[in-house]
Amino acid sequence: MQLRKMMVMLAAVSTMSFALTACGDDATTPESCSSDTDCASGFCNTAASVCMDTCESAADCPDTEKECAALAGATNTAKVCQCKTNQLCNEDDSTSLVCGAVSKRCEEPGTNTGCTKNSDCGTGETCDTATGQCVGGTTTCSGEGRATCAYGSACYSGTCQAPTAPTCENYTNFGNKSALGTTGPIIFKVATTSAATDSFCPASAPKRVKITISAYSSTPFPATSAELNGLFYVLVNGTAQAPSISSSQGNYVVTGTNRDRADIVANLCVAASSNTASLGYYFTGGNFFCFQSTY
Structure with missing residues (x-):
């Protein structure tokens, strides 16, 4: 019994x-x-x-x-x-949902349009803080980076869009997704700059791959890379670490009237036979950007 x-x-x-x-x-x-x-x-x-x-x-x-x-x-x-970010609301590869400023649930844009800041609104919308409502902003733009787009979006091929939602293993295995958001620096582009054997790297991983990370911010970026905080490189296993950024001229370039854009060259040491790598980068409070580097 x-x-x-x-x-x-x-x-x-x-x-x-x-x-x-x-x-x-x-x-x-x-x-x-x-x-x-x-x-x-x-x-x-x-x-x-x-x-x-x-x-x-x-x-x-x-x-x-x-x-x-x-x-x-x-x-x-x-x-x-x-919910906390529009990006996390679209983990299933959908790009149509936003994190409701009032509902705090993932929803279609315009469902509950109360807002306190631009990042509460959908792509191309801005927050009218006088009324607490999202209003239609520009969806066309020129150039790259934030341009005339709402904070959290960027100008791609003349249209304001959210950066591509992350689907790489680096993001899937990343356990600190609560560190992400749409208020910190927004990474809108990552590119492979060069790859070559370099004395900068150890003999066990002699090939040095340079990756350029482009981001914009609502607060000025520091004048030097030594003062830069909050940028992380995420390995395929989800572990986050500070990226290697050399202080040489040209590896950290800040532009804009309010130092609102940074182009940062991060170093990656790989085996001589390596020709591809799955990369993930994010700023604290910002988006997660996946990049498949081929070199």
């Missing part, structure tokens, strides 16, 4: 564990609501009329809405799963 009770208890615990795991792996479509009684679980975010999923930690939340915290302005102080 005791053995049977124990088996039933173990089965129940196993079922609960599976349910919690599923909650953390799968994104869900928000339920619409006008009060808490309309929600199957959690509570109603009445400002956006969507149900919020409660959580104890970020592990209980889907990768697209990974932040577990109390909802700002809500009377219910329970912690809920919330």
